[in-house]
Amino acid sequence: MPYFDAASTAPLHPLARQALLSALDEGWADPARLYRDGRRARMLLDAARETVAAELGARTDEVVFTTSGTQANQLAVLGALAGNHRNGRHLVHSAVEHSSVLHAAERHQADGGTAAAVPVDRQGRVRTGAFAEELRPGTALAALQSANHEVGTVQPVAEVAELCAERGVPLLVDAAQSLGPLGAPRGWSLLTASAHKWGGPAGVGVLAVRKGVRYRSPLPADDREAGRVPGHVNVPAVIAAAVALRAVRQEAAALNPVQHARIARLREALPGLVPDLAVLGPAEDRLPHLLTFSCLYVDGEALLGELDRAGFAVTSGSSCTSSTLTPSHVLAAMGVLTEGNIRVSLPADCADADLDRFLEVLPRAVAAVRSTLDAPSATPSTDELTLDTLGRRCPIPVIELAKHLGDVPVGGLIRVLSDDEAAGLDIPAWCEMRDQEYVGSEPAEGVGAVAYLIRRLS
């Protein structure tokens, strides 16, 4: 099965697998113990910490191992805010951070703190000026990911780090998606990462806190991992994670151009192969192995299903694929089309033949979903039209709009009534893709109902 979801979890690096197996024999004992097997586990743990610290450009006593990237982000946000509370209780973060950062921010707000989400442009890149504005007195922590996990946009960490340094605000950089291919950025006060994203095993995250950055653990006391991560350390997994990181960092110089070329090929080919497909995220300053696109008039879950049946493992930020039926907060913050959304993230050993077949399969899969949804073609006109799509979910409102655009003359107005949150993103995005005028929205009758106004321009 061609696995195109490396950004969710990368296949275990072959060297990490080897390291894990031998560490189950060599590093299985409790590293806190004073006997030989315990001392050996401690030495292996220390060596793993040195490896990871070297890759981060950190001191070994700045680096601890967590049990996941999510835990690392939660601890980093809450620990830095607690440590720095004398400076205030304001948190600034980009609107497109990983959900673990956003959830920690929600917890901080529930506990009486404040948080501001800095908007991003249509490429998903944080607006540096807007970030600067939010760094007001009382800001105890700023958080900016190194690169976005859904669309691959590399963030301006160096510029934001400079802004933060000028104002004495510590900066947390979530490097989960970029540490393997791009290495650690400069300028962080706290840095987090996740081993299974770089080819290490599950169960290992990294939290680095620069000496001098105030940090107070939000968890009960424990004497392991410098008092920052409670619980028995999973030494074999940590060893394997360190081996994987060193390996992928060494391989990155040769691999990145190959991955960029693979993604560029998809990026160029897809719009010509699939009508009404929008590639999301920038062409430059991006992760080498990741591409995201959305398809008009397509149900994301149905498209995932078609691709799965064809043997492709990908993921989606469409609302219909989330447990909460809301679209990805990243796509929402970018203001781009969320329906029929697909993220492709290639493993290092991606075969060209799999890319060929993906380009062959995707158009058929999209067409199959569109045919079941009765997606639009062309028909004649009346003057002003209201389309009632209340109670119907993404992508039906946009399909109805597109289907009936030709029912009004150029200059005519269509009102789409919808109570689906995704429509507020997808209808403006459709207008932009189709060069139609999105006039705006107004409340309509019914719980959560909104009328979206569209003027036909062509």
Add this chain to the structure above:
Amino acid sequence: MPYFDAASTAPLHPLARQALLSALDEGWADPARLYRDGRRARMLLDAARETVAAELGARTDEVVFTTSGTQANQLAVLGALAGNHRNGRHLVHSAVEHSSVLHAAERHQADGGTAAAVPVDRQGRVRTGAFAEELRPGTALAALQSANHEVGTVQPVAEVAELCAERGVPLLVDAAQSLGPLGAPRGWSLLTASAHKWGGPAGVGVLAVRKGVRYRSPLPADDREAGRVPGHVNVPAVIAAAVALRAVRQEAAALNPVQHARIARLREALPGLVPDLAVLGPAEDRLPHLLTFSCLYVDGEALLGELDRAGFAVTSGSSCTSSTLTPSHVLAAMGVLTEGNIRVSLPADCADADLDRFLEVLPRAVAAVRSTLDAPSATPSTDELTLDTLGRRCPIPVIELAKHLGDVPVGGLIRVLSDDEAAGLDIPAWCEMRDQEYVGSEPAEGVGAVAYLIRRLS
């Protein structure tokens, strides 16, 4: 190297090792994903949960996987207190709970809650009557381990569960040490355990919460593990943990009598082989594989070192082996001798030859340590004597006392000046072992200095 520290971390069960290796191939994908590999990981995770739930006598939706037993205990304590806060903010726990429970209790107190530690008897068994007294109105949670991790005492969980049920107080049972050999006790409202204690891999704990027991996560939101444990689930490790648990539970009926016989052999032989050795913990109602003893006039760290050089991996609750230079809180709560303390916990495949050799090596190791410390023999007398051991650590104060007991006549008084916290436990324990009268203690001159008064009776 004979590994006699299974209670710290048990060797990985051979079936768990096999399961881990195949799960790295079969269960590596993100179980939240909708494609085939993700669905397979989800199915394997579900199956592991069913296995563990069946062993606990729980429903599958009552069981989540944590990243360690420590995390499970922290979440159980803080989550149950938060969920049940309308009933009050009082926590009752035994004085000999695992440090993760005590540290969570400290955090609860720092946040304005109250906690009471119920005393134990000299065998380390909680006093049920005292537990009942502490269950006052406003008690939101009670916590009692199934069996003690340092001395092996099985606790009266059924009786305490009944007391709690009568008063409507949820009971957390930390079953980390007993789940493998003894299975899950009855009567729990919340139950925790740790896979690497039962022969599973590191990185997996268990938190079970009975339906109807109020629980509110103390951590930021996350949609994995029923919202109770944030972060990517380590599916391969969870699978291996479940396989190990099923295996050890099946093997327990045959293994437990063998382990009890091994421990009984040590228990009977040791006092005859090593002078001034006290076996701690009860002879009955105990874990089958664990024995703890203390040796007078011995430095615990030096004894660990002697045994390590002879090839034995054991651990100690003596103050000199802890980072804080305080003796084990368990031994302190029992009021027993903490110096020269050794815990032996046998793995399933313990060889008889290794036990033979341990019985041969230990007397020599103890004698070697005693000789370096100039431990006491006999000498004549004066009337009342003050021994200044200020600035000297365990076991020196007791060695000095024993060495100079003969310097006063029967009925004479010795004052030992000490600023070592362990002396407060070890001097009374020595008096009990030696049938001398411990008169009491009083403040002495100097920071933290105490005068301990001992009357010679024989």
